[in-house]
Amino acid sequence: MHVLPFFLFALFAGFHANGPTVAPAPLVIRCTPATIEVIQQGGRKGTPERIKNPIAEALVKAEPGTTIWLEPGDYPPFTIGFQSHSPANAAIAGGQPGNPIVVAGSAPGVRIVGSEGDTIAIDQRVPNGWITFKNLTIVPGQRAGVMFYQRGDGRLHQGYTFEDCHILGDYDTTTGEGKRAKWGVWGQNLADFRFAGVDAPARIENISEEHAFYLQNVQGAVTIENVHARDLGRTFCQFTARTDGRPGRGDVIVKNCVVEDACIAKADGFKGGSAFTICGRMQGAFLFEGNVYKAGFRPERLRFTLSGKPYGTGAFTAWEESMAGPTAALVLRDNDFSFAPGCGDRPVVSIGGCTRVLVVGENRFVSGGEQQALALDPVNQQGKPMSSPNGSIYLAPATKVGGELSWLGKKPSEEQLAKLQKLPATEEPPAGGGAGTSGGR
Numbered sequence: 001m002h003v004l005p006f007f008l009f010a011l012f013a014g015f016h017a018n019g020p021t022v023a024p025a026p027l028v029i030r031c032t033p034a035t036i037e038v039i040q041q042g043g044r045k046g047t048p049e050r051i052k053n054p055i056a057e058a059l060v061k062a063e064p065g066t067t068i069w070l071e072p073g074d075y076p077p078f079t080i081g082f083q084s085h086s087p088a089n090a091a092i093a094g095g096q097p098g099n100p101i102v103v104a105g106s107a108p109g110v111r112i113v114g115s116e117g118d119t120i121a122i123d124q125r126v127p128n129g130w131i132t133f134k135n136l137t138i139v140p141g142q143r144a145g146v147m148f149y150q151r152g153d154g155r156l157h158q159g160y161t162f163e164d165c166h167i168l169g170d171y172d173t174t175t176g177e178g179k180r181a182k183w184g185v186w187g188q189n190l191a192d193f194r195f196a197g198v199d200a201p202a203r204i205e206n207i208s209e210e211h212a213f214y215l216q217n218v219q220g221a222v223t224i225e226n227v228h229a230r231d232l233g234r235t236f237c238q239f240t241a242r243t244d245g246r247p248g249r250g251d252v253i254v255k256n257c258v259v260e261d262a263c264i265a266k267a268d269g270f271k272g273g274s275a276f277t278i279c280g281r282m283q284g285a286f287l288f289e290g291n292v293y294k295a296g297f298r299p300e301r302l303r304f305t306l307s308g309k310p311y312g313t314g315a316f317t318a319w320e321e322s323m324a325g326p327t328a329a330l331v332l333r334d335n336d337f338s339f340a341p342g343c344g345d346r347p348v349v350s351i352g353g354c355t356r357v358l359v360v361g362e363n364r365f366v367s368g369g370e371q372q373a374l375a376l377d378p379v380n381q382q383g384k385p386m387s388s389p390n391g392s393i394y395l396a397p398a399t400k401v402g403g404e405l406s407w408l409g410k411k412p413s414e415e416q417l418a419k420l421q422k423l424p425a426t427e428e429p430p431a432g433g434g435a436g437t438s439g440g441r
Contacts, residue, residue, distance in 0.1 A: 025063035031055060033073035052087045053078055055103065055112070059090035064099040064130070072109035077141060080131070081123040095130035097159060097192075105135035114141025114181075122157060123149040129192075130159035137166045140181035140207070148187030154246075156219050157187060162195045162202070169206030173231040173264075174300065182233075184212040191220025191250060197227060201258070204229040204236075209265055210272070213237040217245035218252060218284075225255045231301075233265030234272035236293075241281035243324055248282035256290040260297070263313045264304040271345065274314035275337075280353050280387070281325035288316070289333040289361075296340030296368060310369065312343040319378075320353030320387035330354045334361040338402070339368030347375035348403065353387030359395045367403030374401050376420075379409035395420040 028039040031054040038046040038061060051057045056078040058068045079089045095101040112119050119138050122128070138145040145167040148157040167185070171178040184204045185195065195213070196202065204212040204227060211234045213224060218239065229236050236259040241248035254276065263272040275293045278286060295312040296302060305311045315337035320326055330351065337348050348365045350372075351357055357376070367373040376393060378386050385408070395417075407416060 094128040118147035124155035132161040144183040180208040196225040201228040220250040232262040238277040240279040274317040278318040280320035282327040285329040296343030314346040329356040338366035343368035347372040355391040364400040373403030
């Protein structure tokens with residue numbers, strides 16, 4: 001018979017040689033929509049308890065490294081970090097860098113279903129962070145699927161990750177029936193935030209009123225990757241740093257996302273911005289790589305416009321609101337943004353107010369008609385720049401521009417085009433730049 005050394009036996013038994021120790025952190029907490037069951041280190045199980053809000057209670061009992069397993073079913077909305085004694089609130093510190101709390105669906109069919117407000121709401125009145133959500137479907141309430149509250153005290157929402165999570169609005173875009181929702185994810189002061197499809201694309205659909213991601217004054221790294229979205233009231237992602245908060249800091253990556261038919265809220269006259277939007281005062285770099293935007297290729301959506309107006313808006317815009325401050329650097333690599341014939345009412349891609357612009361690899365920008373395919377330093381009707389001038393600009397010769405290219409409101413001369421296609425001496429040569437200029441479709 002194998003005999004454990006005394007100190008190991010004491011550890012597993014919950015005792016130290018000099019007396020009792022603190023109980024070990026829960027290894028796993030198993031939830032159903034009505035119960036929780038705590039499983040300690042060594043596999044010791046507790047008795048399932050009936051709970052009003054299992055996810056909130058499980059988060060309260062969890063420690064860094066704990067996994068909260070959710071069995072299939074519909075779970076109620078919950079909050080994190082509020083100073084509240086509600087059974088739906090988890091007033092916790094959360095996990096730690098490299099050792100998060102993980103909330104994971106154990107099988108398909110795990111839904112967190114919102115009601116009047118937000119489905120998952122996070123504040124920092126009780127500072128918290130480093131929580132990972134996996135394999136969940138989030139049904140937005142009437143406001144947001146995930147809400148990171150605005151903070152005036154400088155506290156960050158740090159270390160939140162969503163892997164293989166879907167945000168699916170309970171609204172039928174075709175019939176106009178069902179519960180309306182404003183946002184997929186709304187957040188200010190995010191840092192170390194990631195929303196990604198890992199095993200398959202994450203999905204965001206049927207957000208009737210506004211944006212899939214509306215992220216303000218980001219303060220650290222942000223990644224949105226492998227997300228497929230469609231039927232959005234406003235943009236897929238909008239990054240702003242308005243003057244009621246700090247300038248944006250940290251690098252932002254939006255990669256391998258596929259978006260179709262955004263900016264179609266009736267309340268905006270079906271003209272709710274451009275699908276990917278940056279609005280200035282950003283001190284970090286933005287990389288948009290391998291993304292696809294398509295508008296007007298589904299005939300059933302073409303009626304979402306006003307009489308006499310073309311369907312659709314624009315795919316990408318970077319601009320500077322009220323000349324408040326530029327975006328430090330913008331990189332577009334290998335994106336495909338296209339509008340069906342007759343669709344679109346503004347440039348497919350419009351870039352102003354950036355200190356550096358790198359359009360590298362093999363981007364493809366296709367206009368649906370008379371609208372410009374690519375507008376660099378766009379101007380208003382009076383011919384004045386709409387943002388402060390871009391700094392250095394590089395336009396890879398392999399860029400495919402299906403439509404008009406303008407710079408400062410005019411078609412660039414051959415000499416000006418050659419200047420745009422010359423990589424600034426301070427930049428590294430981009431991968432996949434290729435040779436040859438494409439000006440056709």
